[in-house]
Each structure stands twice: as C-alpha cells, then as structure tokens.
Amino acid sequence: MIGQWAKDLTDERDNFRCDLAAVGFNGDTETLRGPLRWQPCGGQEKTATVEVTLTAAFPFSPPQIRILDAGVPLQMTFHRDADGSLCLWPTSVPFDNAPWRDPGQLLRKVAAWLRQTDAGWPGDEDCDLERYLPSDPRLVLYDRDRLAKLKGCVRTQASDDGHRVAITDEPQQPPKHPGRPDRRRTHGRSTGNIKIGRKHRALAWIADVGHLDRPVQDASSLCEVLGADAQHVTWLMSIGVLQFVVLRYRRHTANGVLALAVSPALSERPPIEVRACEAADTSVATRMLRAGWAASDLADRHVAVVGAGAVGSFVADLLFRHGIRHLTLLDPQLLRPGNLVRHLAGEGLVGFPKVVAVKARLSALGFDTSGVEGTFDRLTTPQQAVKLLREHHLVVDATADARATALLTWASSQIPTPVVSVCIQRQGAVARVDRFPLRGAERHHEPLAPGSKTDATPEYGCDEPVSSTPPGAVVAAAALACRVAIDELTYNCKMPATLIEAYEPPPRSSHPPR
Missing domain, CATH: 3.40.50.720 (NAD(P)-binding Rossmann-like Domain)
Structure with missing residues (x-):
C-alpha cells in the first residue's frame, strides 16, 4: 500500500512534467528536453535546448538543468557544478513556495542564467571555484595575513594522518630547470639528472592571479591564469616537486583563495592532474x-x-x-x-x-x-x-x-x-x-523547594x-x-x-x- 505522502510526491512530479510538456518538452519519465527562448546581450532572441531531470531530491531540491545547446556560441563559466548542471538558487532558498516547483519560474531562471553568462556575470562575487574541479579530500590551511605576503615556492607541513596540510611562510628555492624538460619519470627519486631531495618534496606554489573571469577547470586553464610562470610551474609539477598550487584571486570586490592538489598524470594527456582542496584560513580574525x-x-x-x-x-x-x-x-x-x-x-x-x-x-x-x-x-x-x-x-x-x-x-x-x-x-x-x-530595588527569587529525594550513589x-x-x-x-x-x-x-x-x-x- 502506497502512503499518502508518496502519492502526493508522485502527483507533484507528474504535474511538473505535464506543465513542461505543454511548452514543448518531451522525453522519458525523469528527463525531458525542450526549447527555451532567451535574449543574448545586444542580439536577437535565440532558442536554447535545455535538459531538465527530476532527481530523487525533487521537489525539496531544484531539478538538474543542463544546457545542451545555447543557440549561440557561448562559453559556460560560473554557477555550474562539476558535472555541468546549472546552479540556479543558493541553498538558503526555503522549500516553502520554492520557485523551482513552478516550471514557468524555473525556465525564466534558466533564461536569466544564460543572459548572465553571456554578459560575463557582471558584479558577481561568488568565490566557490572548488566546485568546478574534482575534489581532493585534504584540507589546506593558511593564514590570510601571511599568505598575502607570499609568492613562489614555499614549504608545507602535513598532519600525521595526512588529512591537513598547512601552508608555511618558509620560502624554498625550487630546483633549476636543466634546459629541456625530461619527460621520463621515476616517481619521486629523480627525473633525468634532477634529484628530488627531501627539501624539494611537498612544496606549494603561491600566486596572485588577480580578477578571474572564468573558473580553473583543468591543467590548461591553470596555466592560463599562471601567465609567465606557467612553464616553470608545469615542469615543477611534472617532476613531483610541487604538490599544491594556492591561488589568491578576486571576483569583483570579493577576495578568494583556491587550493589545488597537483600531480603528474599517469597518461600524457592531460600531463597534470588538478584537484580542488577545501581551503581554510587559520587567522584569529577568521576564527x-x-x-x-x-x-x-x-x-x-x-x-x-x-x-x-x-x-x-x-x-x-x-x-x-x-x-x-x-x-x-x-x-x-x-x-x-x-x-x-x-x-x-x-x-x-x-x-x-x-x-x-x-x-x-x-x-x-x-x-x-x-x-x-x-x-x-x-x-x-x-x-x-x-x-x-x-x-x-x-x-x-x-x-x-x-x-x-x-x-x-x-x-x-x-x-x-x-x-x-x-x-x-x-x-x-x-x-x-x-x-x-543587587542593584536598586532588586530582589533575588526565593529559594526553590527541594524536589523529591533520590538516593545518591557514591x-x-x-x-x-x-x-x-x-x-x-x-x-x-x-x-x-x-x-x-x-x-x-x-x-x-x-x-x-x-x-x-x-x-x-x-x-x-x-x-x-x-
């Protein structure tokens, strides 16, 4: 026997799919695809193809939305999850009268997302760049006041269990490039004629990359934001000297820190694996x-x-x-x-x-x-x-x-x-x-009558x-x-x-x- 709560949820999902079908969406029972008209900046109205998936969390969470075709060449940048689905509402939006439960409001929100993406997200200050990369389980700790003064190579300190890594303010001169990088890897001991000693292990590269108009999503986009240092840093990552890259960045007036775990990839493409670590400030002000x-x-x-x-x-x-x-x-x-x-x-x-x-x-x-x-x-x-x-x-x-x-x-x-x-x-x-x-005419409350006695055990x-x-x-x-x-x-x-x-x-x- 199906409970009333299950029937109510099924009815809401069915009604949602029917409303989408009425505006041209079709597909299987959980995923529907259909057209969406939206207005690019300074251009004529276009039609995008949108995919809407009702996950098990619906209606308590929004449907999963993907843009299959924007209708114009459009670089997808911010407010997306690692799987490419859109982030349309913050988690603070309450469930009662949630806007995503109305297909009309949902599609208008998607159209607004497309316009904002086309405009480059003006005024957007979200500093959540970790979401665009695969995750690393380690927590990277830094002191924001000290971090602001650092650049280049520094030492790190890992906890005994390896779950926490602290960025120190101790600089470390990295090994010099011998000329042309040797692609042979010996996994930690040496690379070509470069010996990797203890002082050159588990280092971090600190850089201020300024304002970011797109997220770091892989080794290639990391090199883009590193600019002139990209070739040297890539070589240090490829020989296992650098295990972390910590980027200070800005999103309009907001400041952010992105901590990346980097390592040589098992295959040549991509040559470097990049994962996002959760980063946390240890300064007294933040504590x-x-x-x-x-x-x-x-x-x-x-x-x-x-x-x-x-x-x-x-x-x-x-x-x-x-x-x-x-x-x-x-x-x-x-x-x-x-x-x-x-x-x-x-x-x-x-x-x-x-x-x-x-x-x-x-x-x-x-x-x-x-x-x-x-x-x-x-x-x-x-x-x-x-x-x-x-x-x-x-x-x-x-x-x-x-x-x-x-x-x-x-x-x-x-x-x-x-x-x-x-x-x-x-x-x-x-x-x-x-x-x-006591102050002035204050009085203390009368003593309370004792409760029923219980045996106290010594x-x-x-x-x-x-x-x-x-x-x-x-x-x-x-x-x-x-x-x-x-x-x-x-x-x-x-x-x-x-x-x-x-x-x-x-x-x-x-x-x-x-």
Whole structure:
C-alpha cells in the first residue's frame, strides 16, 4: 500500500512534467528536453535546448538543468557544478513556495542564467571555484595575513594522518630547470639528472592571479591564469616537486583563495592532474567570526571561574569561546574517570588537576591561552575572596559549595565587582543563576523547594555521593551563567538578579486540589 505522502510526491512530479510538456518538452519519465527562448546581450532572441531531470531530491531540491545547446556560441563559466548542471538558487532558498516547483519560474531562471553568462556575470562575487574541479579530500590551511605576503615556492607541513596540510611562510628555492624538460619519470627519486631531495618534496606554489573571469577547470586553464610562470610551474609539477598550487584571486570586490592538489598524470594527456582542496584560513580574525558580537569588547576582561568541575568547565569554555582571554580557574580536585561524562575534559587528562585539564582543552581551540591561569586550591578565606574580586572584572561561582558561595556573595557586598553564582537543583530539573550585588530595588527569587529525594550513589571507593544531574542540564546551566556574565561584562545590565530555567516539569502534588 502506497502512503499518502508518496502519492502526493508522485502527483507533484507528474504535474511538473505535464506543465513542461505543454511548452514543448518531451522525453522519458525523469528527463525531458525542450526549447527555451532567451535574449543574448545586444542580439536577437535565440532558442536554447535545455535538459531538465527530476532527481530523487525533487521537489525539496531544484531539478538538474543542463544546457545542451545555447543557440549561440557561448562559453559556460560560473554557477555550474562539476558535472555541468546549472546552479540556479543558493541553498538558503526555503522549500516553502520554492520557485523551482513552478516550471514557468524555473525556465525564466534558466533564461536569466544564460543572459548572465553571456554578459560575463557582471558584479558577481561568488568565490566557490572548488566546485568546478574534482575534489581532493585534504584540507589546506593558511593564514590570510601571511599568505598575502607570499609568492613562489614555499614549504608545507602535513598532519600525521595526512588529512591537513598547512601552508608555511618558509620560502624554498625550487630546483633549476636543466634546459629541456625530461619527460621520463621515476616517481619521486629523480627525473633525468634532477634529484628530488627531501627539501624539494611537498612544496606549494603561491600566486596572485588577480580578477578571474572564468573558473580553473583543468591543467590548461591553470596555466592560463599562471601567465609567465606557467612553464616553470608545469615542469615543477611534472617532476613531483610541487604538490599544491594556492591561488589568491578576486571576483569583483570579493577576495578568494583556491587550493589545488597537483600531480603528474599517469597518461600524457592531460600531463597534470588538478584537484580542488577545501581551503581554510587559520587567522584569529577568521576564527573569531563566529564568536558573537561582543567578542572584541570581551578580549580585555578578566574573569575568575571558581570551581572547574562539570558546570565550571563548560562556563570557562563558553566564556573563552566568546572572546575572554584572561581567565583565572580555581579548583582543588584532580580529574577522575567518573567526572568525564559531565566534564569538558577527556580521557587523556585524567589524573591532572581540573584547572590544568580545562586549560588544555582551551588550548586545543587554537587560541592564545597565555592569559589563562589555573590555581589548584580551594576557596576558604575572606582574604582569598576579596583578592579575587579586586583582581577581576567578574567572578563566576560554579562550586556548588555553600561555604564558597557564602564567601563570594559576602565579598561582593564589600568590593564592587559582580559575582555570578550558578547551580543545578532538583537533580538537574532546574538551573539557577543569581547575580550579586543587587542593584536598586532588586530582589533575588526565593529559594526553590527541594524536589523529591533520590538516593545518591557514591562513587566506588569514595564516600562522597554523586549527583544524578544529567550532562544536558550541566551544559544548559553553564550557558545560562555565560549569558548573565556577558550581560555584566558588556555593561548591558539587562538581566534580572535571578534567572531560573526549568528543564523538567515540577512533580505533581500527591494531594488533590481543594
């Protein structure tokens, strides 16, 4: 029995094909071919022959469109996939009322694509040149500031697994051309009388090719954009010295980088195989693009996180990701295997102080952690609390320790530095954040009534009971505390003195309503 959803999809596909047939398209059940009238720049109307294929993804994705004959000599350039099919809409176009579901809108879009191609795509700034080449699985990393100063041959550094290749700023003089290139290849050791030593392996050629009016699609088009360097670079690729070519280019006002993996082909035609690698900028500016609007304002703030356990570890992580580079971590405990299910750190850091483990995880993000300090100690005295508040713009209390919380809230009444206290209650059903000191007529929310008691199971070999709070509640509570902390650090001061989030409904009363 066919479900209604399958029937609806079949009906939509059938109706789409019928509408295309009405304007002269015909073919098998999935692919139809037909005429399309379009207007070239400065010329008379022409008729193109277009192929429309309804893929399995239709109608949630556009049909596959190919131009079989443009009706005039036309060089196909941008906004195509590697298989030659057209890219008509960005992936951000929503499915509801998607324009490609209407054959009339689809054909008008194809006609507009032909006009834009004929005009040379004026004003187009798409920097997605990887799509026009076969793909290479490696990721090429570069620093955009350093890359802008490089040209010619440089060294590369590959990760141990070979999946990542970093472009260095270390120049390397390539071997000199002996005259006429020798076409004999010995696959790595030598070519003719040119010996390929270790220093001449896995090099990259860096070039600025300026504005591109057509994509690089093979070795021939790569040579065209390399200009005067093409012959020398081709020879270096043919003897296996160059494994990468990195092109800086422009598309009108947009800047792009195209990383190509190159190697001698097994056959003479084409002599060089060219594949596109995904390229990624490692600069701090690019790393921080996703850090949020307040990242630049937070960079000089000093924050202390007291308690680097479950909640505290994620609070430190979130604050660091938001741009805070001066963090003080305070905790007296070592990381135990049982902590891992709710802690930021992993197995390799078991046995280290929790403050060390958290800093190690922050270091793995690739940012400078010289401003992160860890103190393997417990907060026990008023002097410690006052010192923390005096030396920081904000202190986060993530201890779940009533005595430490009392010290910090007392200190906030003596020193005008905000304290954000976060805790999880009712075995993870509720997260609560309180901010000290109060402002004006503010009041904290009353203490919550405890939930139903559950038996706390101690860790094997340890007398201290273990909270049954689940990992999701830990992360949610840390995010709540982070919101309040950033509100204070950016001086927005819009958050109330107490925030409470419930993740589970409160237990029903056993007493019937009166």
